[in-house]
Amino acid sequence: xxxxxxxxxxxxxxxxxxxxxxxxxxxxxxxxxxxxxxxxxxxxxxxxxxxxxxxxxxxxxxxxxxxxxxxxxxxxxxxxxxxxxxxxxxxxxxxxxxxxxxxxxxxxxxxxxxxxxxxxxxxxxxxxxxxxxxxxxxxxxxxxxxxxxxxxxxxxxxxxxxxxxxxxxxxxxxxxxxxxxxxxxxxxxx
Amino acid sequence: xxxxxxxxxxxxxxxxxxxxxxxxxxxxxxxxxxxxxxxxxxxxxxxxxxxxxxxxxxxxxxxxxxxxxxxxxxxxxxxxxxxxxxxxxxxxxxxxxxxxxxxxxxxxxxxxxxxxxxxxxxxxxxxxxxxxxxxxxxxxxxxxx
Numbered sequence: 001x002x003x004x005x006x007x008x009x010x011x012x013x014x015x016x017x018x019x020x021x022x023x024x025x026x027x028x029x030x031x032x033x034x035x036x037x038x039x040x041x042x043x044x045x046x047x048x049x050x051x052x053x054x055x056x057x058x059x060x061x062x063x064x065x066x067x068x069x070x071x072x073x074x075x076x077x078x079x080x081x082x083x084x085x086x087x088x089x090x091x092x093x094x095x096x097x098x099x100x101x102x103x104x105x106x107x108x109x110x111x112x113x114x115x116x117x118x119x120x121x122x123x124x125x126x127x128x129x130x131x132x133x134x135x136x137x138x139x140x141x142x143x144x145x146x147x148x149x150x151x152x153x154x155x156x157x158x159x160x161x162x163x164x165x166x167x168x169x170x171x172x173x174x175x176x177x178x179x180x181x182x183x184x185x186x187x188x189x190x
Numbered sequence: 191x192x193x194x195x196x197x198x199x200x201x202x203x204x205x206x207x208x209x210x211x212x213x214x215x216x217x218x219x220x221x222x223x224x225x226x227x228x229x230x231x232x233x234x235x236x237x238x239x240x241x242x243x244x245x246x247x248x249x250x251x252x253x254x255x256x257x258x259x260x261x262x263x264x265x266x267x268x269x270x271x272x273x274x275x276x277x278x279x280x281x282x283x284x285x286x287x288x289x290x291x292x293x294x295x296x297x298x299x300x301x302x303x304x305x306x307x308x309x310x311x312x313x314x315x316x317x318x319x320x321x322x323x324x325x326x327x328x329x330x331x332x333x334x335x
Contacts, residue, residue, distance in 0.1 A: 028258075029251070032251060032254065036246050036250060036251075040246035040250070041246075044243050044244065050244060054250060057246060057250060058253050058254050058257070062254055062257045121242065123237070123241055124242050124243075126241075127237055127238060127240075128241065146235065146239065147243065152201070167198060168197075168198075170201065171197055171201075171227075171231075174227070174234050177230075177234045181233065181234050
């Protein structure tokens with residue numbers, strides 16, 4: 001069965017949350033399966049290092065499991081999930097980014113494997129290095145917009161900021177990325 | 191139209207959600223800085239869309255399930271429990287030593303300070319209201335039951 005077909009058959013998020021709260025042990029696993037890649041990818045974009053992102057994603061899901069009883073069904077589950085994930089990742093970002101930079105330095109000096117991106121495509125590495133140059137708040141905006149595909153309204157809701165702030169941060173993020181991504185864009189289009 | 195307004199709405203312009211594009215297009219045509227910023231956003235968006243993020247590791251769920259099944263007993267919390275039990279054990283030992291001697295009852299904090307200062311600090315944090323040996327003994331007995 002294709003991933004899309006499986007998703008179409010999946011109960012909606014609210015139903016899964018209700019089942020989880022009424023004791024269904026499979027419901028949380030279903031929520032995890034549905035959102036693991038998005039949560040992991042958000043963590044990866046924010047902290048920029050594979051192992052750290054895995055640790056962070058693990059912490060986010062444990063936190064969500066513990067806090068699901070506080071979910072009030074007033075917003076979309078995905079909005080609430082992203083809010084928990086982003087806030088947790090932001091709290092950890094500076095610590096993890098410092099750690100990642102040390103690992104990157106070690107890698108450059110040829111003394112070890114930092115785990116890195118697990119990818120190896122120059123484009124991916126280039127883009128992720130550029131994103132790491134952004135402040136954590138700008139990284140989050142870029143991640144929510146271009147990775148998770150959230151609308152400006154949804155980003156505003158997740159981050160609990162105004163639409164105007166979303167757009168001004170996004171513009172600032174692009175201005176910062178422009179010189180950093182100029183070469184990679186040209187290389188890959190040429 | 192000015193640069194500030196243009197930049198406020200540049201994402202709407204690029205997404206085609208502006209009601210009246212004409213003033214924005216005119217500004218872009220006449221302002222090299224805004225034109226360059228717009229081209230930069232378009233180029234960035236292409237690079238961001240093309241970059242892949244690695245998949246989550248397969249070991250993620252087992253790790254989450256293990257932590258959930260522990261009742262979210264994080265290492266930090268386990269450490270605190272162990273410290274509390276160690277403190278209780280030290281307290282029992284000190285109480286037993288105390289009752290085996292002929293002297294009068296000293297204050298609990300004096301006994302603990304002599305036998306196990308570290309345990310005393312932990313116990314003090316756990317049960318600050320226990321001021322005397324008899325009450326603390328009863329509490330420790332409850333802990334071990």
